[in-house]
Amino acid sequence: MTNSRRDFIKTVSVVAATGAIGTRGLGSVDRLFAAAQPSVGDPTYRELTQVALDAARAAGASYSDIRISARRSQGVRTRENQLQGINDSDTLGFGIRALANGAWGFAASNILTKDVVAQVARDAVAIAKANSTVQLKPIILAPTSVATGEWKSPIKIDPFDVPIGEKVDLLLAANAAAMKVNGARFVTSNMFFLREEKTLATSDGTFVVQTIYRAQPSMNVTAAAKGDFQSRQSNDVAPMGLGYEYITDVNFVGRAPQWANEAVEKLSAKSVDVGRYDLVLHPTHLWLTIHESVAHPTELDRAEGFEANYAGTSFVAPPEKMLGKLKFGSKLMNIRGDRTQHGSLSAIGWDDEGVKPDEFMIIKEGVLQDYQTTREQAMQLDWWYKSQGRPTRSHGCSYAQSWQDVQFQRMPNVSLLPGDKDISYEDIIAATDRGIAIIGDGSFSIDQQRYNAQFGGQVFYEIKGGKIVGMLKDVAYQMRTPDFWGSLDMIGGEKSYFLGGAFSDGKGQPSQANAISHGCVPSRFRNINVINTGRKA
Amino acid sequence: MSQPKSLFGGNPAGILTRSEAESLAKRALSFAKADETAINIGSNARANTRFAVNQVSTAGNDTDTTITVRSTFGKRSASVTTNKSDDASLAAAVNEAEELARLSEENPEYMSDLGPQTYPPVTPQTISFPTAEDRAHAVKAVTDRARAAGFIATGYIESRVGTRALANSHGLFAFEQTGGTSMTATVRTPDGTGSGWGGANANDWSGIDADAVGATATEKAGKSRNPVAVEPGRYTVVLEPTAVGNLIPIIAFSAQARAADEGRSFFSKEGGGNKIGMKVADERVTLVSDPADNIGSSITGDGRPAEKIVFIENGVLKNLNYDRYWAQKQGKQPTAAAFGSMRLMGGDSSLAKMIASTERGILVTRFWYIRPVDQRTILFTGLTRDGTFLIENGKVTHAIKNFRYNESPIFMLNNVEAFGTPVRVSASEDSSPGGAIIMPPLKIHDFNFTSLSDAV
Numbered sequence: 001m002t003n004s005r006r007d008f009i010k011t012v013s014v015v016a017a018t019g020a021i022g023t024r025g026l027g028s029v030d031r032l033f034a035a036a037q038p039s040v041g042d043p044t045y046r047e048l049t050q051v052a053l054d055a056a057r058a059a060g061a062s063y064s065d066i067r068i069s070a071r072r073s074q075g076v077r078t079r080e081n082q083l084q085g086i087n088d089s090d091t092l093g094f095g096i097r098a099l100a101n102g103a104w105g106f107a108a109s110n111i112l113t114k115d116v117v118a119q120v121a122r123d124a125v126a127i128a129k130a131n132s133t134v135q136l137k138p139i140i141l142a143p144t145s146v147a148t149g150e151w152k153s154p155i156k157i158d159p160f161d162v163p164i165g166e167k168v169d170l171l172l173a174a175n176a177a178a179m180k181v182n183g184a185r186f187v188t189s190n191m192f193f194l195r196e197e198k199t200l201a202t203s204d205g206t207f208v209v210q211t212i213y214r215a216q217p218s219m220n221v222t223a224a225a226k227g228d229f230q231s232r233q234s235n236d237v238a239p240m241g242l243g244y245e246y247i248t249d250v251n252f253v254g255r256a257p258q259w260a261n262e263a264v265e266k267l268s269a270k271s272v273d274v275g276r277y278d279l280v281l282h283p284t285h286l287w288l289t290i291h292e293s294v295a296h297p298t299e300l301d302r303a304e305g306f307e308a309n310y311a312g313t314s315f316v317a318p319p320e321k322m323l324g325k326l327k328f329g330s331k332l333m334n335i336r337g338d339r340t341q342h343g344s345l346s347a348i349g350w351d352d353e354g355v356k357p358d359e360f361m362i363i364k365e366g367v368l369q370d371y372q373t374t375r376e377q378a379m380q381l382d383w384w385y386k387s388q389g390r391p392t393r394s395h396g397c398s399y400a401q402s403w404q405d406v407q408f409q410r411m412p413n414v415s416l417l418p419g420d421k422d423i424s425y426e427d428i429i430a431a432t433d434r435g436i437a438i439i440g441d442g443s444f445s446i447d448q449q450r451y452n453a454q455f456g457g458q459v460f461y462e463i464k465g466g467k468i469v470g471m472l473k474d475v476a477y478q479m480r481t482p483d484f485w486g487s488l489d490m491i492g493g494e495k496s497y498f499l500g501g502a503f504s505d506g507k508g509q510p511s512q513a514n515a516i517s518h519g520c521v522p523s524r525f526r527n528i529n530v531i532n533t534g535r536k537a
Numbered sequence: 538m539s540q541p542k543s544l545f546g547g548n549p550a551g552i553l554t555r556s557e558a559e560s561l562a563k564r565a566l567s568f569a570k571a572d573e574t575a576i577n578i579g580s581n582a583r584a585n586t587r588f589a590v591n592q593v594s595t596a597g598n599d600t601d602t603t604i605t606v607r608s609t610f611g612k613r614s615a616s617v618t619t620n621k622s623d624d625a626s627l628a629a630a631v632n633e634a635e636e637l638a639r640l641s642e643e644n645p646e647y648m649s650d651l652g653p654q655t656y657p658p659v660t661p662q663t664i665s666f667p668t669a670e671d672r673a674h675a676v677k678a679v680t681d682r683a684r685a686a687g688f689i690a691t692g693y694i695e696s697r698v699g700t701r702a703l704a705n706s707h708g709l710f711a712f713e714q715t716g717g718t719s720m721t722a723t724v725r726t727p728d729g730t731g732s733g734w735g736g737a738n739a740n741d742w743s744g745i746d747a748d749a750v751g752a753t754a755t756e757k758a759g760k761s762r763n764p765v766a767v768e769p770g771r772y773t774v775v776l777e778p779t780a781v782g783n784l785i786p787i788i789a790f791s792a793q794a795r796a797a798d799e800g801r802s803f804f805s806k807e808g809g810g811n812k813i814g815m816k817v818a819d820e821r822v823t824l825v826s827d828p829a830d831n832i833g834s835s836i837t838g839d840g841r842p843a844e845k846i847v848f849i850e851n852g853v854l855k856n857l858n859y860d861r862y863w864a865q866k867q868g869k870q871p872t873a874a875a876f877g878s879m880r881l882m883g884g885d886s887s888l889a890k891m892i893a894s895t896e897r898g899i900l901v902t903r904f905w906y907i908r909p910v911d912q913r914t915i916l917f918t919g920l921t922r923d924g925t926f927l928i929e930n931g932k933v934t935h936a937i938k939n940f941r942y943n944e945s946p947i948f949m950l951n952n953v954e955a956f957g958t959p960v961r962v963s964a965s966e967d968s969s970p971g972g973a974i975i976m977p978p979l980k981i982h983d984f985n986f987t988s989l990s991d992a993v
Contacts, residue, residue, distance in 0.1 A: 032567075082642070082643075082644055082645055083641055083642040083643075083644050083645060084644060084646075085614070085644075086614075086615035086616065086637050086638075087615070087616045087617070087618065088615070088616070088617045088618070088633060088634075088637060088639055089605075089618035089619070090616070090617075090618070090619050090620070090621075091601075091603070091618075091619070091620045092620060092621060093601065093620065095599070097598075103593060104594070104595050104596070105597070106595060106596065106597035106598075107597060107598050107599065107670075108597065108598075108599035109551075109599070109600060110600070110601050110602070110620050110621075111551075123598065124597075126669065127596050127597065127598065127669045130596070130668075130669040130670050130672075130673050131586070131593040131596050131669070131673060133673055134588075134592055134593050134673050134676055134677050134680065135592050135593060136590075136591060137592070157604070163640060164615070164637050164640045164641055165640050165641070165642075168641055168642050172642070184798065184800075185800075185801075186816060192900055222801055224799075224800050224801055227800070227805075227807050228913070229800060229801040229913065231912075247845065267795075277882045304590070305589060305590050305689060305691060306588065306589040306590065306594055306691070306723065307589075307691075308689075308691035308723045308725055308732075309587075309589075309691045309692045309693050309721055309722065309723040309968065310693065310966070310967050310968060312724075312992070315991070315992070317729075371927065373653055403803070404583075404599045404601060405597075405599075406595050406597050443908055443909060443910045443918065444908055445906045445907070445908040445918045445919055445941070445988045447905070447906065447919070447920045447939065447941070447992035448905055448906070448920075448992050449923070449990075449991070449992035449993065450988070450992070451990055451991040451992045452907075452920065452939075452941055452988060452990035452991065452992060454918050454941060454943075454987075454988075456910060469827055471603075474911070476910065476918075478941065478987065478988045480991065488668065506967065508587075509585065509587050509693040509695070509967055509969075510583070510585055510695060510967070510969060511967035511969065523643075525623070529988075531987060533910045533911050533916060533943060535911070535914055535916055535943070535948075535985075536914070537948060537951075
């Protein structure tokens with residue numbers, strides 16, 4: 001048993017004996033749990049990681065890494081005037097990845113003793129060796145520098161220090177504000193918080209400790225009348241890699257009536273006429289289109305066929321025919337990958353194999369420049385980086401959702417950069433003769449090579465002669481990715497930049513959830529196919 | 538292939554037995570001071586192997602036990618989940634759940650925990666679980682076949698075994714084994730014009746035929762090369778059981794009594810109430826959820842013995858899901874449906890007969906990226922994938938480009954021409970084992986394809 005666990009038990013025993021926990025409750029309870037987390041620089045964790053790396057090396061691993069992760073999460077659920085549930089969850093464990101005979105093995109456990117850690121390390125190596133019997137091409141890792149240090153999300157208020165009553169009150173106040181709107185019949189609202197403390201050690205000598213926070217508030221308002229019902233989700237408030245201050249900053253209570261009003265207005269909105277329209281996509285909507293049609297197809301593992309059985313492959317393949325050649329979109333299209341934007345979901349100091357992520361251009365003036373990579377993947381593009389006079393390095397995209405899951409290539413923040421001119425959403429509407437403006441992300445679906453996609457939204461407005469003339473409903477657009485991005489002809493400036501995001505993007509088998517942000521600006525796409533989704537039979 | 542290890546012959550490392558789970562629950566309950574306390578324990582081992590480009594890409598094993606404590610004072614309730622089971626951690630979890638519950642608001646819909654229940658007797662089953670070597674051999678069975686054809690195989694094996702226990706301060710104790718295994722493979726041609734899929738799903742590893750999975754995927758890859766474009770529109774479709782399994786279970790997720798009664802569901806009746814007793818599908822349609830189809834579906838989330846639920850019988854809506862609160866409010870019995878299991882009764886047709894009887898139609902292997910579009914009609918969108926073919930004059934004539942559809946499973950069940958024999962399929966998007974989805978092939982008219990996809 002580790003020192004920190006001994007301390008933890010001592011603390012709990014005292015509390016249990018007195019039978020009292022602080023009257024403010026959560027804050028003091030949280031400190032009990034905090035004692036069980038890996039503390040930054042804890043010598044016991046360093047010792048355990050060394051046991052793992054030594055055992056893996058002794059068993060025949062040429063490389064190994066161990067992640068010890070303590071993850072705390074909390075969810076609060078309400079509907080109308082009632083609290084529906086509070087769940088607080090924590091999980092502690094470790095995962096060891098080993099490279100032996102050129103193949104990967106992985107094993108994980110929730111028992112943090114030296115004996116178990118050593119055994120799990122040997123298991124990981126044994127699995128690697130079993131896999132190597134069917135391995136055709138050995139894994140080679142791109143070089144990376146040895147890292148040591150700490151990193152923490154830029155939070156102001158730890159959500160786990162905020163009393164539960166305050167959170168419940170805020171959600172119920174937002175529900176009440178929504179229900180005051182005439183015609184709003186049902187409302188649900190939730191908050192979800194996460195804190196992960198992660199220690200990573202690699203056989204290269206890297207040892208880093210990071211604390212990652214995420215916050216996601218959400219609301220759904222449903223209006224119903226005369227056998228019809230319509231909903232509006234609050235997804236223009238994005239999940240972020242921030243603390244409780246984000247919840248209060250976004251003014252959830254103040255915005256609830258607007259979401260309710262829009263749900264009610266949708267009931268009497270005009271059902272869209274099918275046809276081709278110019279689309280003015282608000283950044284609260286466009287981020288998801290970028291996620292599906294740009295960020296996913298530029299994952300190198302997909303391009304190389306590694307995700308063919310689930311997430312799919314990519315039309316951006318093979319890399320040798322695409323890099324520097326593929327015209328993905330119009331010249332206004334500049335796409336950057338990063339894990340540094342302030343408060344973004346993917347922000348991190350080092351990735352799950354110890355690489356410090358860099359900012360990299362994926363698409364420059366419409367032409368493909370790069371893919372998202374990990375250490376083993378960067379080696380596949382060695383020829384390209386050499387031809388460009390750039391070092392062959394991972395972009396720092398290795399991630400695992402928990403200690404139980406093996407790390408692999410996941411999307412960083414992938415963002416559409418603003419244009420040079422100071423253009424706003426309103427400016428684009430004013431410049432559009434016949435179109436539809438879409439706010440908020442809605443229904444989404446895309447094929448396994450990321451060609452054919454269909455997107456809905458939250459709120460739709462008809463544009464005529466540069467003005468919004470009314471609300472529409474039953475709108476979805478269908479697109480072919482390169483044609484769609486090729487039709488981009490107007491793009492917002494820096495002031496209109498918004499960071500949207502996905503809290504649980506799925507990829508891999510077993511499927512793992514990843515959280516990423518996508519920055520973007522309002523943009524116009526010409527002559528896009530719009531369908532009517534309001535079928536009756 | 539070596540003999541798979543039996544995990545339930547002995548005590549598998551890290552997985553709680555009935556007596557261990559019971560003792561853990563009692564320890565947790567011994568710390569409780571709330572009016573009511575409920576303990577939910579999940580103890581699981583998972584083994585998986587992924588393969589890509591004809592070789593293993595990742596593989597791993599993990600085990601974990603999670604304990605959820607729900608504490609209630611009056612109608613104030615909260616829960617805490619932890620994976621640490623020593624006394625101190627359990628005490629801390631119980632204390633925290635109680636503290637959160639005390640500080641929370643009353644839930645006027647709170648239903649007291651149930652007392653002891655009577656469960657049908659269960660014989661402990663031997664669940665076979667593959668070793669890393671077993672899995673690597675199964676992978677080889679697929680990749681050898683694909684390589685022999687000059688193709689590229691990618692796929693996934695996942696096997697789970699575990700136990701689940703529920704206990705509460707009113708004396709309820711329930712325990713069951715859990716398990717499930719799936720294997721899927723996608724085989725692609727090197728020119729990128731053909732892709733085929735095969736999949737299997739069973740209660741345990743002994744029910745998986747890796748050779749068959751590889752053979753189906755490889756054959757479909759070959760046949761699906763060089764697809765031609767066919768105009769989107771309304772077509773007669775012959776759906777393989779997996780394609781049916783991708784769409785039909787969606788109906789059960791939408792079958793919530795409360796949403797229907799509140800007027801925000803397809804199952805809402807015009808003028809109020811719900812559609813129970815009304816005809817909602819072709820009279821040959823019977824859709825059930827049966828706990829006997831699966832391992833690990835015998836207890837509901839609140840500790841009642843799961844029952845076979847008939848959602849649709851001979852086309853008539855028989856049941857919607859009622860939770861205990863809504864059932865009490867509406868004067869109904871709460872529904873005790875099994876998690877994740879769904880069975881659509883079949884008929885005397887077959888894939889071959891369906892194809893032979895079709896003048897012009899589309900044969901679909903499976904669907905992908907299925908997402909809701911309009912909850913008023915259970916309208917979903919998605920795409921065909923990994924083997925889509927044109928049927929002309931009773932014969933499969935061409936591989937065709939994939940389609941996007943916008944369609945409702947409930948509309949489909951009103952347009953059925955023929956039912957085949959149900960089989961268990963791997964229907965989840967990510968190939969996780971999930972529950973038992975048992976579906977027949979179906980022939981359906983007027984299926985709505987709305988656009989073409991260039992994706993292979």
